[in-house]
Amino acid sequence: MVEHIVLIKFSNETTKQQKDELIRRTLALKGAIPGIVDIQQGHNFSERSKGYEVGLTVRLTDREALADYGPHPEHQKIVFYLHEIGVEDSIIVDFDIAD
Incomplete structure (x- = not known):
C-alpha cells in the first residue's frame, strides 16, 4: 500500500x-477513482x-494506483478547483x- x-x-x-467545498469534493473521490482504500481531509x-x-491523506492499493490517481479526470477537477479558489502552495x- 501507498500513503x-x-x-x-x-x-x-x-x-x-470554499475550503469546506474542497473537502467535500475531495472526499467524494473515494467512490470515483479505483485504487483508493481510504481518504481523509480536514482543516488543520x-x-x-x-x-x-x-x-489530506489518501491510502492507495499500490504505486500503480497512485500513478493513475494523479491524472484521473475526477482528481484533475479537484486540482482545477484548487487553483480557482486560490491555492498558494502545497507539500506532497x-x-x-x-x-
Whole structure:
C-alpha cells in the first residue's frame, strides 16, 4: 500500500466555505477513482503548520494506483478547483506503507 499526503496553503482571499467545498469534493473521490482504500481531509488546527490550512491523506492499493490517481479526470477537477479558489502552495509526500 501507498500513503499520499498533501498539505495545502491558500491565499488570503480563499473563504472557509470554499475550503469546506474542497473537502467535500475531495472526499467524494473515494467512490470515483479505483485504487483508493481510504481518504481523509480536514482543516488543520495545529499552531505548528507554517500556514498550511488543510491536510489530506489518501491510502492507495499500490504505486500503480497512485500513478493513475494523479491524472484521473475526477482528481484533475479537484486540482482545477484548487487553483480557482486560490491555492498558494502545497507539500506532497508519498511513501510505501510497511507490512
